[in-house]
Amino acid sequence: MTIFPFDLFPLDGIPRWIVVALFVLDWAVRLLALGWIPHNRRPSVALAWLLTIFLIPLMGIVLFLLIGSAKLPRRRMEMQAKMNEVIRENTPRAYILGNEHGELPEWILSTAELNYNLGALPMVGGNAFEILTDNHESMQVMAAAVDRARDYVHFEFYIVAIDDASRGLLDALVRAHQRGVRVRVLIDHLGSVGYPGYREMVQEFDRVGFPWQRMLPVRPWRGEWQRPDLRNHRKLLVVDGEVAYTGSQNIIHRSYNKRKNLRRGFEWKDLMIECRGPVVAELNALFTSDWYSETGDLLLDEATRELPDIEGPVFAQVLPSGPGFETENNLRLFNHLIYNANEQIVISSPYFVPDESLMHALTTEAQSGVEVKLFVGETSDHFLAYHAQNSYYQELVDAGVKIYRYRSPTVLHAKFVLVDDYVSVIGSSNMDERSFALDLEVSVYIVDREFRRRMDEVVEEFHAASTLLVPDEWEQRPVGQKYLDNVARLTSALL
Template identity: 50%
Template sequence: MDIPHLLWNTVPPWATVSFFVVDLVIRLVALGTVPHNRRPSAAWGWLLVIFFFPILGGLVFLVLGRADLPEDRKHKQREAVDLIDSHGPGTDAPGVQEMPDWLAETVRLNQHNGAFPVAGGHRVEILDDYDASLAAMAEQIRGAEHYVHFEFYIAVADPTTEPVITALEEAHRRGVTVRVLIDHLGSAGYPGYKDLVRRLNSAGMDWRRMLPVRPWRGEYQRPDLRNHRKILVVDGVVAYTGSQNVIDRSYNKKKNRKQGLQWIGMTVRLHGPAVGHLDALFATDWYCETDEMVLGTDRAPASSPDGPSAGNLVCQVLPSGPGLGQESNQQLFNHLFASARERITVCSPYFVPDDSMYNTLRTAVGRGVAVDLYMGETSNHALTHHAQRSFYEMLIRDGIRIHLYKAPWVLHSKFVLIDDETAVVGSSNMDIRSFVLDHEVNLLVVDQDFVARLDELADDYRQHSHKLELEDWLSRPWHQKYLDNTARLTSALQ
């Protein structure tokens, strides 16, 4: 019996015609709507998906096709910006006037894209030991006298983070104001999330999920628009930010532990005016989730610019994300790469450049600039990792040196070094997600000693990495090449 033929004959002609009409209409509508205000590479990516799978692709596009927040949330962001007084030490701060022209242009570009004013008088320390960084944050929280603002993309309760969570509970019990923000979908997928929620509720702490996706409670926005920031502010005096989440370095997944995966992160601890700017950024995110503006409502000691915590570094806090000026962090990186005269060092777990970034880097090499990329040999995000790998051959042929941190370690530190005096550290990766879809925060630091300390960290990474050679890369199995090339087609989707 010819089953397929029999089934085909049972389908009414009108259903067949309707299916092909709907299929054709979806394709024609997509041709005229998908490219609107979208980069050609992203438009082609979406059209490819829709033309291969018209109905499914069309539905996915409706859910994920616009990197935009709901109007009420964008209105809250604008209100928060208006309410926050971001004025303070600015271009007259010590060290700012001596900036070279290209760096002054960088500062102006950042402020045009929503960054806080540049300021001097900072002290910034690098914390590159994973567990020691969590211990330092716990100790800082234990010493809090007035308030703690805690905002992380991923935060869970597990044996490694126990000192931090316990410190938050103890601070709350002794009367310190504790406010906690955790990204909903960013944290919910990891073991320990439910334990953290239970403990926060049991303690009676004031906390919220960022960008919650709970339609049954009227909470919904595009689900892959996330808040990827990592911020801890204590008493308005000291702040922590960087790439490290509050979770065990295995990220608590069984498959990670089976493979022996261990994350390597980096956090910076800072004193100075940028602490207030990070606090203002927390206040903005808190306002978006609660309608409560908390900036300036907490008692905190006034910090003296000449106090024991004062320094001489020039810094600028750089928020980015949907509703804050599209791709402001990518604009910054491209400008820095184009301005470099001697060297560019990039450390990022995810490096998937678009045409503009790729051409800027290869042009830098042509100008005689040395370019080094530090990335992980392995990753927990297969699609992004394969898309990243698809660029290796082009980058090596252009003279860019690629250093892959050896597995099972997962290199998760994020920083950019330009020549000998400029660095950017923070939460941003080098891919479309960080440039367009996620809320990020980075810190521009202008100081030769700080760059030298990051150079030492990069040297340590180099000792645990292998330099990728073209001949070795070209000899990888054909199925890996196929996966890499296929994943590359998704790199521009937004």
């Protein structure tokens, strides 16, 4: 005789046919998910969703339907594809511009070709860079650049709010608009909403009247809807096509003005670069692409039509990534660089939750004798990501990776990858599934020994402010913390 769950646990007052229907529906959902969820998904992501659905079937399916697709709406994807094609049509059919790259190692040139095939932008010579490591000082530098603007200013950031630290830069945008400069502003909607000073900023921008747009807005009452956790995480500012700024920083006080941060003394540590040369045109192309995707307005008169073929000495290349592309561009770049390292790899990432491919790359290189250093935060503002990344440390140190934890209450937020004595990658991308698949990011690939040497000075500063993780001490952390770390790891493919 067949025994159903309701025979063991009778539910008085509920018709038997309803219980049977719910039982059948429950298992139908599970079986359907087994053949549906893995389609075109990495096994780790598919398994995380299947675990969610098997534990909470109906709620799991609802969540999957809401946030399960790492693709933008079809119309947005079509617009992104059109802009990618426009960029390709307006750039030379060469993945490197400049004639002094012959002395570079072959793997550096193959990296440039990879980036070109992924993001349509070539590696260009004749650039110059400055490194900005203080959040508030960098906003002052950017404000001064905006005050010198004569033609246009393109401003795109994930989080923006008015406060004592950011007011100077935001006021500079207003002044530029008032003197006739074409100012265009993009701000991620959900990234910024809720921060103190955001509402005041919206009111000020609307009052001034210069063109600004929420990126990837989620306002269904206005017909604006897409998967809410697909965000534009890029940070960039372009002035007159002559100077640009990009990196990890948002436009807000380094405490983010949250009471809990102020109470605990949290202050964010970022890194930005000031860019000059042809690479500025590539960053501007990325802004015009995002502006078109949000507004339908193609800013051809505010974009460089042809990149100059300038000889070295500093080569650089912009790589866009995110759900607007078919592949995880930034992850492919990072893995390629790691596997080609011969001497040293240095990574700074506030949210380090690697997928299998990145984990294999780092441990393989460490075991092959390459010095691998990883800078992460001793503290974090994201509970799940913090505990998930803790779960990877033991495997990394066992393979020979040196993990440096930037001491609290500073919250490490700088994002970079350094390889040997040639390569630096600076940008907005973390080492986690969100940055690889869910967020629109920007990375700048810089090939120059002198710039790499200057990044070593940043690394030394990080060394002085960090504590080396000792494997034996880490293994002795409380059992409760290990439990949280391991549970959070199960969600890592969905973070």
